Amino acid sequence: MKNLLSNVKGDLTGGLTAGIVALPLALALGVASGVGPMAGLYGAIAVGFFAALLGGTPSQISGPTGPMVVVLAGLFATLSGDLGLIFTVVMLAGLLQIIMGFTGVGQYIRLVPYPVISGFMSGIGAIIIILQLGRLMGHEPPGGTIGALKYLPTALSDIDFVTLGLGLGTLVIAYKWPPKLGKVVPGALAALIIGTLVSLGLETPILGNIPTGLPELHMPVFDQSKLLLVLEAAFILAILGAIDSLLTSLVADNMTRTRHDSNKELIGQGVGNTVAGLIGGIAGAGATMRTVVNIRSGGKERLSGMVHALVLLAIVLGLGPLAAQIPHAVLAGILVKVGLDIIDWSYLKRAHTGPRWDFVLMLLVLGLTVFVDLITAVGVGVVLAALAYVKQIAQLQLDEVNNLPETSTDPEEDALLKQAGNKVRIFSFGGPLSFGAAADLGHHVREKVKNGSRALILDFSRVPSMDVSAAMAVETITSDAKAAGRHVIMCGAAAAVQTVLENINAHQSGVVVTPDRKAALAKAMALVNEPGKDNGSPGAAANFIPAK
Structure with missing residues (x-):
């Protein structure tokens, strides 16, 4: 009032x-x-x-x-x-x-x-x-x-x-x-x-x-033929x-x-x-x-x-x-x-x-x-x-995949990057990953994996959310990498992203999870340099384990 x-x-x-x-x-x-x-x-x-x-x-x-x-x-x-x-x-x-x-x-x-x-x-x-x-x-x-x-x-x-x-x-x-x-x-x-x-x-x-x-x-009237x-x-x-x-x-x-x-x-x-x-x-x-x-x-x-x-x-x-x-x-x-x-x-x-x-x-x-x-x-x-909006966002997500890190401000991580060379390939995803980018995500990764690469790091530290379609695309990437004899390490996933990845990829063995990219690089170098071990061998990597 x-x-x-x-x-x-x-x-x-x-x-x-x-x-x-x-x-x-x-x-x-x-x-x-x-x-x-x-x-x-x-x-x-x-x-x-x-x-x-x-x-x-x-x-x-x-x-x-x-x-x-x-x-x-x-x-x-x-x-x-x-x-x-x-x-x-x-x-x-x-x-x-x-x-x-x-x-x-x-x-x-x-x-x-x-x-x-x-x-x-x-x-x-x-x-x-x-x-x-x-x-x-x-x-x-x-x-x-x-x-x-x-x-x-x-x-x-x-x-x-x-x-x-x-x-x-x-x-x-x-x-x-x-x-x-x-x-x-x-x-x-x-x-x-x-x-x-x-x-x-x-x-x-x-x-x-x-x-x-x-x-x-005027009270409401109803005619079944015109309902x-x-x-x-x-x-x-x-x-x-x-x-x-x-x-x-x-x-x-x-x-x-x-x-x-x-x-x-x-x-x-x-x-x-x-x-x-x-x-x-x-x-x-x-x-x-x-x-x-x-x-x-x-x-x-x-x-x-x-x-x-x-x-x-x-x-x-x-x-x-x-x-x-x-x-x-x-x-x-x-x-x-x-x-x-x-x-x-x-x-x-x-x-x-x-x-x-x-x-x-x-x-x-x-x-x-x-x-x-x-x-x-x-x-x-x-x-x-x-x-049109989904397509635009999907393109931005795919463009983020192309921005691969070559150096780091962290001296230890930078040293690991230089040691890795072509043996370890890193893919850093950015922004919310959704169904719009899912169809082309695997194709983009496959195109950029070099023949000499023995390990693949999937960095999700800049991904605030992910839907099931994107998680299925990640499963395709990990399956292709393992089939090619490469080690797979995931790192940096937020709790919400981690949950989706676990639910979709939990059945896969041989996928290592680390808390950040530096730890992932260290693990990748250890796996790559370990004599007599392949990605497909029993000791190649741990099962899919949540990051601590």
Whole structure:
């Protein structure tokens, strides 16, 4: 309660401003989802209030966002407008987010690579724009991105220039509204009001009858034939909402110099979306633009998000007759701005200066988002990014193997190195050894073992961890060395690495373990110089014994 009331004046100002900014966006996104403008407002109220009350980012403003609406629009078309199932999906998505919060998934969602995030956010922006192009020209295109693209030639052949002018005029006002006036009336709201007033003397499609008052409860419904579709859509909404919210939380952290609680934020978002589904609202998430407006207007604590929701609730109770006059073209113009704002222009401008692979990955995710679906885009992007990272780390691990020591700062060890010459070959591994390097590890060692070498030292002193794949690769190295008649000495392994090596290589005899490289060199020289002994003879070396 102390924190809730620690910045009352700033939070009231920030919440009021954010609520006014949210109004046209909630209406427009509700229409874009197919569920209706009031569903957008109900979603903004429920998610905005409960995410602020229970979430982990005090200054964040939540409500309907582009990514969530794109999924809902596709679901609306697939389910033929079955609102009961759509609201059930929203509730399930909320419950999944609550589970994700309690199980600590939030910390992992933030690990999605930037090119993947940039690609799917830009793809979502492109989808929003594509879906509005037909409406800007006075048509109602069929659902889905592909359907809207296929419909474009038809729309272009029969343009309603009055509607087009109204939509483009709205877009221009939203972009060019003077910043000084924007402090009093935000650009999006100004565009909504001016566009609606201009349309009163024109014949253009409007929203029509909109109910007012408190929402009705919508209990979850289940249709066994569509259960998989419902579960898949709920999962996509939960993941996208989590990513969208946590990215906005990072923006809020940078602006307020605070640190959000990812898991608590997911719980708050989950409760908000669950309630949104119950009252007939669309799903929402942390909204970057509205959060920035709130912070710049003085909002810092969770009271600001709650005030934003209450402002929208007050508007809902008496807005219906006024909102009914809003033209579709005006909302389409506002949505085009939303889509353009979502596209990651800052990265696109600099992409040619960065790693080429990251840019290719971003474009691939963008294309999959637009032409396939969001979950495939994110899944493929994350997998490819992870494989690229594993390859990069594996190469670094293999490069470390090539950095073989030729001298030492320890005089005794340096003397042993000189005595060893080509008879003893040392391989010093560096960094965590994992499955990425395992496939080529044995090949690298075999390539560098000279014909005259009679002993092999495997130095793990710079290896903090090792997985089973790498340990199996080490087993292959030791087996090959012994088969070639060479002594094998392992040294310097940390306790965790030692345990893995013992578990995988314990069955091998003839592998000596020493605490450090100097001891390993001394043992190798003793074995090499011992007359009449081979690696394969009974007295060649001790069994695999843990270092003391």
